[in-house]
Amino acid sequence: MILFFSIALKTYCMNKLLQFSSITGKVIMALAGVFLVTFLGVHLGINLLLLSNDGGRSFSVAAEFMSSNPLIRIFEIVLFAGFLVHIVLGLVVSRQNRASRPVGYVVTNRTETSFLSKYMLHSGIVVLIFLALHFSDYYFVKIGLVAPPEGIGPHDFYAMTLHLFSSTWYALFYIFCFALLGLHLNHAIQSAFQTMGWNHTRYMGAVKVAGTIYSIAISLGFMVIPLYFILFR
Amino acid sequence: MNYTLKIWRQKSAKERGEMVSYQVSDISAEISFFEMLDILNQQLIAEGGDPVAFDHDCREGICGTCSLYINGRPHGPVRGVTTCQLHMRSFSDGEVIHIEPWRSKAFPVVRDLVVDRSALDLIIQAGGYVSVNSGGIPDANTIPVPKHHADTAFDAAACIGCGACVAACPNAAAMLFVSAKVSHLSLLPQGRAEAVKRVQKMVARMDELGFGNCSNTYACEVECPKLISVTNIARMNREFLSAKLFSEKEKIVRDSI
Numbered sequence: 001m002i003l004f005f006s007i008a009l010k011t012y013c014m015n016k017l018l019q020f021s022s023i024t025g026k027v028i029m030a031l032a033g034v035f036l037v038t039f040l041g042v043h044l045g046i047n048l049l050l051l052s053n054d055g056g057r058s059f060s061v062a063a064e065f066m067s068s069n070p071l072i073r074i075f076e077i078v079l080f081a082g083f084l085v086h087i088v089l090g091l092v093v094s095r096q097n098r099a100s101r102p103v104g105y106v107v108t109n110r111t112e113t114s115f116l117s118k119y120m121l122h123s124g125i126v127v128l129i130f131l132a133l134h135f136s137d138y139y140f141v142k143i144g145l146v147a148p149p150e151g152i153g154p155h156d157f158y159a160m161t162l163h164l165f166s167s168t169w170y171a172l173f174y175i176f177c178f179a180l181l182g183l184h185l186n187h188a189i190q191s192a193f194q195t196m197g198w199n200h201t202r203y204m205g206a207v208k209v210a211g212t213i214y215s216i217a218i219s220l221g222f223m224v225i226p227l228y229f230i231l232f233r
Numbered sequence: 234m235n236y237t238l239k240i241w242r243q244k245s246a247k248e249r250g251e252m253v254s255y256q257v258s259d260i261s262a263e264i265s266f267f268e269m270l271d272i273l274n275q276q277l278i279a280e281g282g283d284p285v286a287f288d289h290d291c292r293e294g295i296c297g298t299c300s301l302y303i304n305g306r307p308h309g310p311v312r313g314v315t316t317c318q319l320h321m322r323s324f325s326d327g328e329v330i331h332i333e334p335w336r337s338k339a340f341p342v343v344r345d346l347v348v349d350r351s352a353l354d355l356i357i358q359a360g361g362y363v364s365v366n367s368g369g370i371p372d373a374n375t376i377p378v379p380k381h382h383a384d385t386a387f388d389a390a391a392c393i394g395c396g397a398c399v400a401a402c403p404n405a406a407a408m409l410f411v412s413a414k415v416s417h418l419s420l421l422p423q424g425r426a427e428a429v430k431r432v433q434k435m436v437a438r439m440d441e442l443g444f445g446n447c448s449n450t451y452a453c454e455v456e457c458p459k460l461i462s463v464t465n466i467a468r469m470n471r472e473f474l475s476a477k478l479f480s481e482k483e484k485i486v487r488d489s490i
Contacts, residue, residue: 021436022406022446023473093446097404100338100445106241106252107331109452110305111401117450118403191449197471199464 022096023195025089030192032086037185037214039079044221051228056158063157067142087128094121116183117191123184130177137164162229171226182219186212234260234326238273240285241333246341252331262322266309267292267299269321286345294318294458297393300400301346302333307397307456315395315458335396337405338443350396352442353410357394359438360431361414367423382420389417391459398453398461404445409453411439412469413461419472429476436473 020028046066049059066072116123140146141154152159165171189211193199198207235258243250257273264272267289274284290298299316303309309319324330334342339352390413398409415432418424424431447466454463 021473021477022440023436023470024477026446027470027474093448097406097445097448100405100443101336102338103336103342105302105305105333105336106239107302107305107333109401109403111307111452111455113450113452113455117448120448187449194449194463194467195447195470197467197469197474199467201464204464 025093026195029086029089029093030195032082032089033188034192035079035082036086037189037218039082040185040218041214044218047225048221050158050161050225056162060156060158064155067155083131087124090121090124114187117187120184120187123180126177126180127184130174130181165226165229168230171230174226175223178219178222181222182215185215185218189214234262234321234324236260236269236321236324236327237329239329239331240346242283242285242345243334243342244344246343250342250345252333260321262320264321265292265317266301266303266319266321267317286343286347288347289317292317295393297395300335300348300350300395300397302335302400304331307335307400308395308458312455313458313460315393318458335400337396337399339405339407340396340399348396350394352444353394353396353407355442356407356411356435356438357414360427360434361418363418363423364427376422378421386417386420389413389420389461389465392417392457392461393459395458397456397458399444401452401456402445402447403450403452404448406447406453407439407442407444408447408466408469409457409461409463411435412465415469415472416465419468428472429480432469432472433476436469 046059046062049062050056052058136146138157138160141148141160144154148154148156148160149163152163165174190204190208193204193207193211235256238255238257239252240255241250242253255273255277257269257276260269260272267287270285270287277284288298288300290296292299294315294317297315299308301308301316303316303319308314308316309323311319311323332346334340334346335348335350337348340348340350343349392410392413394410396407396410399405399407402408415428415435418431419428449463451463454461
């Protein structure tokens with residue numbers, strides 16, 4: 001059933017999306033990406049409340065606000081759409097790119113250019129795996145699809161987080177995923193500017209620096225939380 | 234100097250190819266890469282073998298005919314030069330040199346190192362021109378062109394259409410080539426008139442021909458023998474978007490009596 005659904009979705013997407021011009025597809029992907037990048041900042045802001053020494057009170061208040069405010073409920077749908085568009089287009093574009101060089105080179109390319117820019121699909125897939133895990137750990141628990149861990153209520157996100165980070169392996173995997181997300185964002189932010197056509201000698205340098213600072217801030221910000229729980233709890 | 238060459242040999246588009254090893258010896262460091270290949274070919278002919286087919290024409294870096302993917306880099310290890318302007322002093326004695334054809338779905342191999350790059354011509358035919366004869370040399374300043382527009386257009390017009398950008402791109406995208414053509418025409422008043430149609434037609438043709446999508450790795454800019462900048466790609470994206478979003482619909486004029 002799931003297989004059938006995924007094949008149907010893929011065929012539909014390929015047929016529809018292939019009619020897009022390459023630039024239109026990329027612009028939509030960039031815009032969805034910019035939206036997701038902004039969302040990450042908000043998410044990090046709430047997560048950092050985990051570090052405040054009040055037994056998770058402020059974090060729970062913020063989490064409760066996010067899951068009850070009607071405006072944010074609507075925004076959530078937009079957010080899921082943003083994820084879906086970015087991921088599906090990413091996969092479609094990567095597939096087209098692979099098809100455009102059916103016979104590869106014997107010697108791998110040695111062009112001196114940004115190494116990680118060639119591995120956006122790979123870092124993206126790691127982030128996607130994390131996203132799936134994150135959904136089953138929190139969102140599916142919240143909506144009642146997955147049972148919460150024993151003794152924890154389905155809306156007690158603070159306790160769930162403590163429970164997850166009590167496993168060092170989980171915490172290390174979390175850190176690994178956010179390191180890759182940081183590398184993904186480092187290329188993505190300046191790349192989105194280029195795709196939108198906003199590359200100008202006057203400010204592109206500043207865009208690159210700001211993008212790197214933002215991606216480091218996001219990935220380090222998320223990484224600090226499990227580190228704090230491993231080291232100090 | 235002595236070199237071991239590993240060269241892609243393929244009899245025709247339909248036959249399978251493979252890398253074949255050759256030795257060349259007593260090569261002067263001051264000769265060009267193609268002169269070295271000429272020596273190899275003379276050697277092969279003398280032995281009764283089949284000379285290696287490769288594209289070349291002006292041998293002074295301006296025609297865009299030469300190609301070759303040398304040791305993992307289009308046009309070899311030196312930045313801002315075509316293969317014909319590459320000299321053997323850029324390689325160390327005893328080095329193993331791998332030589333492959335450009336690889337892209339849109340550039341099928343014809344024989345050995347020769348690929349068919351007519352896909353680039355097809356993109357030009359889709360709109361890379363000015364439709365009307367723009368006349369002889371006008372009096373100075375009758376058509377005002379800001380100096381920086383003239384300079385930027387000239388930098389973009391330096392593109393010789395060799396296809397190194399496609400060869401270098403991990404996605405075999407032709408964005409640098411197309412954007413250079415779009416930019417050089419749209420920055421000048423004679424080309425500006427058709428800019429809105431041109432960018433849409435050229436991008437559509439590029440997509441049809443099976444080139445990949447740009448993922449902004451900027452490998453093209455690094456390997457371009459004419460150092461065309463990726464700011465041209467941003468300009469093309471800008472022009473394409475504004476053409477799609479804001480261009481005026483053409484009025485259909487009916488004859489009225």
